[in-house]
Amino acid sequence: ETGVTQSPTHLIKTRGQQVTLRCSSQSGHNTVSWYQQALGQGPQFIFQYYREEENGRGNFPPRFSGLQFPNYSSELNVNALELDDSALYLCASSQYPRNSSYEQYFGPGTRLTVT
């Protein structure tokens, strides 16, 4: 069984630039969620994708956008980067509809630094 993978591991960008982060879901999972974790805080929900469509969104501006592909992998795009976007970005996958649980599994994260 393949776990959730994310790329790249680390990324440094300049304010105003655009960035794309990638996630491959755990095998057998069809739903991907993205979270932002600022230093010293718990992860905050950005959005979720199911069947290639956004299925729920947290309190993040439209410059945060995403995609899900037919193989259930996903991308998170952030435009017009701001210094406050510096954070650990986590991807989680799960199976919907669920057979037994709502359990989500997380990838190792991408650490984004905006200078």
Next chain:
Amino acid sequence: GIQVEQSPPDLILQEGANSTLRCNFSDSVNNLQWFHQNPWGQLINLFYIPSGTKQNGRLSATTVATERYSLLYISSSQTTDSGVYFCAVRDPQGGSEKLVFGKGTKLTVNP
């Protein structure tokens, strides 16, 4: 939306000690997970426990859904248990699988 509170925020133990971490939530839930975040940022699944009690080695967890709290027990702690422990619940509002996290408990186990 649902609120999740964890206590204590920080905990320092000597190796071999036992500890209890608490998670309170403000609404009924059908998904509660405990995670351990290692120093590299990876969230490791510890328990999926919307109700009842589970045990896995030195760790166990209990969720009393009717009273809206969950407890994580760590016995005979080891230095490798250090890190941040998060409780997360599924937000019952909306149709997504959104997890709402607490702020975490930072555990330091000294040799």
